[in-house]
Amino acid sequence: MQDALETRYAQAAAELDAIGDGDGLRAWEAATLGKKGWLTEALRAIGSIAPEGRAAYGKRVNEMKQALTAAYEARETLVREQALAHDLETNQIDVTLPGRPRPTGGIHPSTQTLRDFYDIWADMGFQVYRSRDVEDDDTNFTLLNIPPHHPARDMQDTFYTTDPNIILRTHTSPGQIRSMRDLGENGTQAIRVILPGMCYRYEQITTRSEIQFHQVEGIAVGRNIRMTDLKGTIAAFAQRMFGEGAQVRFRASYFPFTEPSMEVDVECFLCGGDGCRVCKYSGWLEIAGSGMIHPTVLRNGGYDPSVWSGFAFGMGPERITMLKHGIEDIRYFWGNDLRFLEQF
Ligand code: PHE
Numbered sequence: 001m002q003d004a005l006e007t008r009y010a011q012a013a014a015e016l017d018a019i020g021d022g023d024g025l026r027a028w029e030a031a032t033l034g035k036k037g038w039l040t041e042a043l044r045a046i047g048s049i050a051p052e053g054r055a056a057y058g059k060r061v062n063e064m065k066q067a068l069t070a071a072y073e074a075r076e077t078l079v080r081e082q083a084l085a086h087d088l089e090t091n092q093i094d095v096t097l098p099g100r101p102r103p104t105g106g107i108h109p110s111t112q113t114l115r116d117f118y119d120i121w122a123d124m125g126f127q128v129y130r131s132r133d134v135e136d137d138d139t140n141f142t143l144l145n146i147p148p149h150h151p152a153r154d155m156q157d158t159f160y161t162t163d164p165n166i167i168l169r170t171h172t173s174p175g176q177i178r179s180m181r182d183l184g185e186n187g188t189q190a191i192r193v194i195l196p197g198m199c200y201r202y203e204q205i206t207t208r209s210e211i212q213f214h215q216v217e218g219i220a221v222g223r224n225i226r227m228t229d230l231k232g233t234i235a236a237f238a239q240r241m242f243g244e245g246a247q248v249r250f251r252a253s254y255f256p257f258t259e260p261s262m263e264v265d266v267e268c269f270l271c272g273g274d275g276c277r278v279c280k281y282s283g284w285l286e287i288a289g290s291g292m293i294h295p296t297v298l299r300n301g302g303y304d305p306s307v308w309s310g311f312a313f314g315m316g317p318e319r320i321t322m323l324k325h326g327i328e329d330i331r332y333f334w335g336n337d338l339r340f341l342e343q344f
Contacts, residue, residue, distance in 0.1 A: 002057065008038060009064050016068070016075050021083075025076055032068060039065055109325070109344045110214055110333055113317040114196055117216050120240040121194045124233060126218060129183070129193040131175030133200070137165045139174040143300040144257040152256045157202040159211075168200035172217035173257055176293070176312055180221060180301025187303035190222040196317075207329040214317045219293065221303060221310035227260070227292055230311035234290065238266050241320070247273070249284065258291020258312055270326070278323065285323055288315045 012032050019025055032039050042061050049057045107115075118128060146152050156170035175195035183191045195217035203209050220229070231250060238246040247267040255261040266287050268279035275281035290313035295305035303310075318333050325344075332340045 129179045135169040172215040192220045219312045261291035264288040
């Protein structure tokens with residue numbers, strides 16, 4: 001019996017020395033020191049040993065238990081350390097490698113300019129009003145004093161849908177009608193809004209004209225709004241947008257929905273008015289169409305033109321962005337060429 005135990009003991013110690021992984025260790029532990037392990041059973045058997053040999057037997061089995069427990073713990077530590085060392089060696093991280101740069105998105109130049117617009121106009125009390133891209137013919141033209149067959153319709157070639165009354169807006173001016181009707185409370189409330197958005201024109205695409213582009217319309221309707229208000233407001237905008245010293249001038253023009261109508265120029269900020277390629281040697285850059293809202297348009301918006309008056313203007317953010325950054329081709333804006341976009 002004792003001899004068999006000694007053999008078992010020597011065997012178990014040898015087995016343990018050959019184990020190299022956690023699974024092997026757990027199996028060895030269960031078979032040896034576990035509740036049903038042979039050594040545990042040998043300990044339990046003490047009571048059945050003849051009294052003369054019992055003390056020696058018990059002493060020896062306890063020695064075995066202590067030795068194997070200590071050996072097991074040592075082996076476990078060794079196996080864990082070996083696994084860690086192996087892991088460190090195979091999953092080496094080279095901390096001297098340069099990091100991988102993560103490309104970050106940017107804000108589209110048109111969006112940047114639009115945000116400048118929003119800030120400047122908000123400071124002057126203009127709310128943003130979002131009108132629709134898909135318009136009806138009436139609102140885009142007729143209610144703006146451009147009846148069917150009026151030659152002014154040719155100024156803006158139109159994208160039609162299969163329903164000839166439904167079109168893509170050719171300018172943001174139909175938003176004048178919608179915001180007056182929506183916010184004016186039947187012509188009883190003054191309003192002051194800007195109307196940013198995309199416009200669409202069925203045109204030849206060139207370096208200077210796209211079939212889609214932004215406009216920012218602005219309108220102010222009140223009881224006592226005069227042309228000096230329009231001029232002062234636009235001048236204040238230009239100074240915020242182009243710098244303190246920005247000079248503006250107003251040129252008589254024609255739009256069916258304003259009377260009188262004016263185009264707004266800002267002194268060329270590239271050459272200071274001396275004349276250069278960008279301003280075509282005129283010293284001035286056109287930045288807006290504007291005017292006093294035509295009485296017919298006020299009426300169509302719900303206001304009595306004998307009591308109410310207002311001004312309106314329309315600007316092209318892409319054009320202004322092109323002037324500011326010296327961009328010579330409007331097609332870059334919707335070309336999605338990252339080499340262009342990453343510059344902003
Ligand atoms: N809607 C005009 C255009 O697209 C611009 C404009 C707006 C002119 C408001 C006067 C007043 O050319």
